[in-house]
Amino acid sequence: SAVISQKPSRDICQRGTSLTIQCQVDSQVTMMFWYRQQPGQSLTLIATANQGSEATYESGFVIDKFPISRPNLTFSTLTVSNMSPEDSSIYLCSAMMPGWNTEAFFGQGTRLTVV
Amino acid sequence: DQQVKQNSPSLSVQEGRISILNCDYTNSMFDYFLWYKKYPAEGPTFLISISSIKDKNEDGRFTVFLNKSAKHLSLHIVPSQPGDSAVYFCAAGSWYSGGGADGLTFGKGTHLIIQP
Numbered sequence: 001s002a003v004i005s006q007k008p009s010r011d012i013c014q015r016g017t018s019l020t021i022q023c024q025v026d027s028q029v030t031m032m033f034w035y036r037q038q039p040g041q042s043l044t045l046i047a048t049a050n051q052g053s054e055a056t057y058e059s060g061f062v063i064d065k066f067p068i069s070r071p072n073l074t075f076s077t078l079t080v081s082n083m084s085p086e087d088s089s090i091y092l093c094s095a096m097m098p099g100w101n102t103e104a105f106f107g108q109g110t111r112l113t114v115v
Numbered sequence: 116d117q118q119v120k121q122n123s124p125s126l127s128v129q130e131g132r133i134s135i136l137n138c139d140y141t142n143s144m145f146d147y148f149l150w151y152k153k154y155p156a157e158g159p160t161f162l163i164s165i166s167s168i169k170d171k172n173e174d175g176r177f178t179v180f181l182n183k184s185a186k187h188l189s190l191h192i193v194p195s196q197p198g199d200s201a202v203y204f205c206a207a208g209s210w211y212s213g214g215g216a217d218g219l220t221f222g223k224g225t226h227l228i229i230q231p
Contacts, residue, residue: 004158033218042204043159045218058218092158096216102147102166102208104219106158 002027002095006107013083013114020079021110023093028073031096034066036089037109043092049076083114118142119207121222129230134192136225138205141186145207149219150179150190152201159204163190192227200229 003026013019023032032049047068048056055068070076080087090111096104120139128134138148146167151159165172165179165188172179178191192199203226206219 001161006158031216035218042223043206043219043221045220048218094218102149102164102216103161104149104164104206104208105161106151108158109156111156 001103002029002097002105004093004095004105004107006093006110008110009108010111011113013112015084015114017083018079018081019083019112020077021091021093023076023078023107025074025095029095029097030073032070032076033094033096033104034068034076034078035092035094035106037092038089046078046091049078080112083112085114088112088114116141117223119205119220119222121203121205121225123225124223125226125228127228127230128195130197131194134190134195134199134227134229136190136192136203136205136227138188138190138222139186140188140207142207142209142220143183143186144209145220146209147207148179148181148188149206149208150177151204151206152199153204153224154201162203195227195229197229197231200227202226 005024007022034046035043037043046061049070051070067079090109092109093107149164150162153159163177181188202224204224205222208219209217
């Protein structure tokens with residue numbers, strides 16, 4: 001298994017500002033992903049964080065709004081830029097271990113409130 | 116279009132009995148399926164997964180069954196315990212050539228309540 005640590009665990013931010021969320025995995029992993037869970041909703045994939053190259057974004061998410069870095073196999077960051085109240089969500093980092101029985105692990109999430 | 120569906124928002128089961136959580140999917144190209152348990156203010160906890168080429172996987176009290184022809188999977192928890200009360204998410208994913216994988220597609224979750 002993998003242990004994933006996210007920082008910060010929660011934050012309250014002013015609209016128009018940016019927040020960078022950090023994700024640290026305790027072992028090298030091939031794949032890392034970022035998700036969002038809006039209030040009362042399921043988890044929605046934002047992007048795949050590719051090591052050493054630009055992230056791959058899902059429909060409805062763009063790099064200017066959610067820039068992602070992944071400098072190595074254990075660390076990634078997600079920035080929520082120019083925030084508005086609609087960005088208030090839980091943001092989750094995930095790492096996947098490929099195999100016969102695929103496992104994918106999540107951090108504890110970052111609860112973001114934009115005021 | 117919701118590709119992974121959990122049609123029961125909530126389920127109440129007596130302690131010691133079997134809990135059965137259901138999940139349907141529409142995309143026949145999914146390669147694997149996973150179940151997660153989530154408490155409020157925590158990230159999802161991985162429970163068990165199954166490859167699309169299997170029909171059953173078991174880990175302790177948790178068993179996942181996959182019926183590909185019906186595009187249906189279920190999670191069985193036996194026996195149910197009070198600590199099992201949580202929201203359970205079904206998720207599905209696909210591999211792509213080169214050894215990578217798409218991110219997961221999640222259902223909306225089922226709130227399982229274990230009654231004493």
